[in-house]
Amino acid sequence: MTKPEVNVLNQIINAIKSTIGPPPCCLHEPLIDDSDLVSVKNNLNSGFVSSVGYDIQKFENLLCKLTGAKYAIAVVNGTSALHISLLASGIDKGEEVLVPSLTFVGTANAISYTGAIPHFVDSETTFLGIDFQKLDKYLQQNTNIINGACINKITNRKVSGIMPVHIFGMIGNMEKLLEIAKKYKLIIIEDAAEALGSFKNNKHAGLFGNCGCLSFNGNKIITTGGGGAVITNDKSLANKVRHLSTTSKVKIGYKFFHDGLGFNYRMPAINAALGISQLNKFDYLIKLKKKLHYRYLRKFKQFTKINFLTTYDHASFNNWINSIRLKESETTSKDFIISELNKIGYECRPVWELLPSLNHFRHCPSMDLSNATKIHSTVINIPSSAQLFKYSDD
Secondary structure, three states, rough: OOOHHHHHHHHHHHHHHHHOOOOOOOOOOOOOHHHHHHHHHHHHHHOOOOOHHHHHHHHHHHHHHHHOOOOEEEOHHHHHHHHHHHOOOOOOOOEEEEEEEOOOOHHHHHHHHHOEEEEOOOOOOOOOEHHHHHHHHHHHEEEEEEOOOOEOOOOOOEEEEHHHHHHHHHOOOOOHHHHHHHHHHOOEEEOOOOOOOEEEOOOOOOOOOOOEEEEEOOOOOOOOOOOOOEOOHHHHHHHHHHHHHHHOOEEEEOOEOOOOOOEOOOOOOOHHHHHHHHHHHHHHHHHHHHHHHHHHHHOOOOOOOEEEOOOOOOHHHHHHHHEEEEEEHHHHHHHHHHHHHEEEOOOOOOOOHHHHHOHHHHHOOOOOOHHHHHHHHHEEOOOHHHHHHEEEEE
């Protein structure tokens, strides 16, 4: 280790410690209290713990109320939400779907589940989502519109969709995305797994395109243990998603009849019961996370070699994960810093490996990924649980 590396590490340690207190500290853990225990116990007492039960409908209604969506379909996780959203939106085998290289593997896996091909695109450095300006130029050069479809000049495959990801809950230039989607005849399916409670211009993440997919994994703002949901304002799409998620079963008296290939993706009611109590304290959780975000911001802005990742419009950002970005001259220090922070008990992590570097995606088409490469080499996620703000003196 070099002296400059140690100096940067000590600055980060001091900023984190003065914000949330001494270690140990997890990256992000759920806030579980007595209300959650009561809600789950009530569900157990009802006997309706699986895919049939009032709690599922109640949870979906609360999601609609929070997001402003007309329809919400609760499923077993965020990846399954993406999978059936692609199918319900008409994405076919052998078609290409544009997707960021900088995202969780489940995003691209869901595309592959359908038999479609992920086509990796670059990220922009402010919100970490798709670089739409760069993408527009790329599509101009590498695709043609033939008979109302966008065709990849190199592979001769149809490019049918685009899957923006709201990284860490931040919403990028969705207005530009809508223009690109219209221009190139693309279906928009949003990966809003990390963006529950994030709005832009009073529109919730996931409601700009055809539909959006949420996650309620244990590390998200609210949790159902394992769980996800599809939100949309399209009634026909919602009906297709709901049908696919319940094994494509058709009610014909007491018969077990299924009119096509479906999936057993419905969220169990016991998970929904936990989600209900979690959503009931959602405003409180967001308030704590916003305060934690601001406190981190004040602590880190004094440093010259570390930038705190924030947005110009804090009100629209759910502040799910707090992140710092090292100056490019410090990129060789990233792994050392993460290792040392974890050793002392501050659980931190890098962003995901760029997906084209994974064996099962090496064959997929990809544009230049220089921005995503820079983000990967400079960004570190730091402890962000809502309850960490209890150490603050604000």
